[in-house]
Amino acid sequence: MTGVERPRLYPARMRPRDVMRVGAVGLRTRPLRAFLSALGIAIGIAAMVGVVGLSSSSGAELDRQLSALGTNLLTLSSGSTLTGEAAQMPVDAEAMIERIGPVEAVSSIGKVPEAKVYRSEQIPEAQTGGLNTYAARLDLPATVGATLRSGTWLNAATERYPAAVIGADAAQRLGIGAAGPDTQIVVGGVRFTVVGVLEPVALATDLDAGVLVGWPVAEERLGFDGHPTTLYTRSEEAKLESVRQVLAGTANPEAPNEVDVSRPSDALAAKKATSEAFTNLLLGVGAVALLVGGVGVANTMVISVLERRAEIGLRRSLGATRGQIRTQFLAESLLLSAMGGAGGILLGSGVTMGYALYSGWPSVVPAWATVGGLAATLAIGAVAGLYPAVRASRLSPTEALSTP
């Protein structure tokens, strides 16, 4: 009887679907606990996806703005003299710049420092509201990309009369909702009719707090000296750098150092870089939340193994190998965190879409954030589940069965 040859024994492989089914046992029997520990993961992933989504969406919005506004706008403003006084640009600076070959358009404004702006004559003189009055050329909106929220831009007729177009901030500070023949403000002691209100101008933010009046009327009624203070130029994109180098010398040949040349789209790009740095910080916060979620999953799994010793013993008696017990608890941990991850991605994308919709941005959730988020949750699930799973598989079947 001792020499009987018996066929070799092999444990049967479990089918992937059965692995999933067995792994889901713990989640089915304790749904609330599964939900809560998945929630921890979900919050972490939602935070990360939301942060990435919002920053990508605002970045996409900025890109859209830049491509709509163009990056070929160069701005010249009068700086200060060597002795520190405010410098003045020549009256014919505009005409000289127009002669530079690659320059496609040029326009200018001139600050009228003495002309204070008030809603009516009743306002005390000290309460200027921080608004500036500018004399503006008729081609200004086309050059800087300004659009009107209400009313019309100045034209050849209205630029000679007390008519004003006000910036978006100025409208808010003055309490003016829309332009109209009855809407009047007081500029430098003269009543001006508000014929137009601008939308915020992204590439020339000075105009937002400005009151724009015609060049002739400024000279005649407000004591404007005719010197432009800021020039706006559009040039061929390819020759922008060479134009930039000659601009100051062309505008003010006698004192090129008194002219500051800048590219407003650079400022927008810088804003984007700043917001990216902030995004990285928030991503770090999201990662911490995710880590805490992972600790929650590990905790749940350890408790689950302790509670289900009898089940583990039963499964061993039914023929489960150590590896199959390990796989079961690893699968449970992975399912738990995958559920949390999927929920978090939905939540984060939902928040992004909602906020983007609310702000009128294009809503963008990058694929790498979604894939990366899922990969992160699976990695966390594997790490969190590994120790409890190994512990469960090392449990001796008799010991497990003797627990009631």
Place this chain on the structure above:
Amino acid sequence: MTHPMIALTDVSRTYPGGVAALKSVSLRIDHGELVAIVGPSGSGKSTMLNVVGTLDRPSSGTIRIDGYDVSELSDNQLSALRATTIGFVFQSFHLAAKVPALDNVADGLVYTGLSRAERRRRAAAALKRVGLEHRMDHEPHELSGGERQRVAIARAVAGDPPLLLADEPTGALDSVSGTGVMELLHELNAAGTTIVIITHDREIAASLPRQVRMRDGEIISDSAREPEPVESGVT
């Protein structure tokens, strides 16, 4: 049969700390037998069940189950042996809560490699065999104690193992349910399954064809080898 179902030769099991639960036990059980292993608590009968069921390894001696030398098998191979050859019935049933009887039985076959449809088909057949075809969709808390033990027995025999090990199968049941479960075990044995029942109940032991009595880790009598000693006669 060319080999016995169970063959224990000089099997000892000593727990850390020096407690000897089995002391050089030899036992042979052939295919088709229905055997009671009876003894008071602490007699070593549970350890006997564990080593026979390959859940525990002996400290010394050899165990052959269905011809396989247990000491030569790896942990994985022992698992395979349990999956194909041994069915377990426990005193406390060990049924999964909130899972219908059919799935409780079918899930017991998950480590045999059968498809889910086949597992459910065999589970239904096993439940029919234990007389519970009208309770397949009931969850454990909707069943009586006797019915729960029948479900557990159905799970143990669903894979058609040649050996069934039952640890106090009637210990948690009233006498009527207990009698029903014992009748079922007799029927299964009549159909060819080798059954070993661990019990401390002499009445139940006496109702079986063969009794192996244990005390202090040793076999003190075996009704198959010698006539029943007069002084330890059954009630």
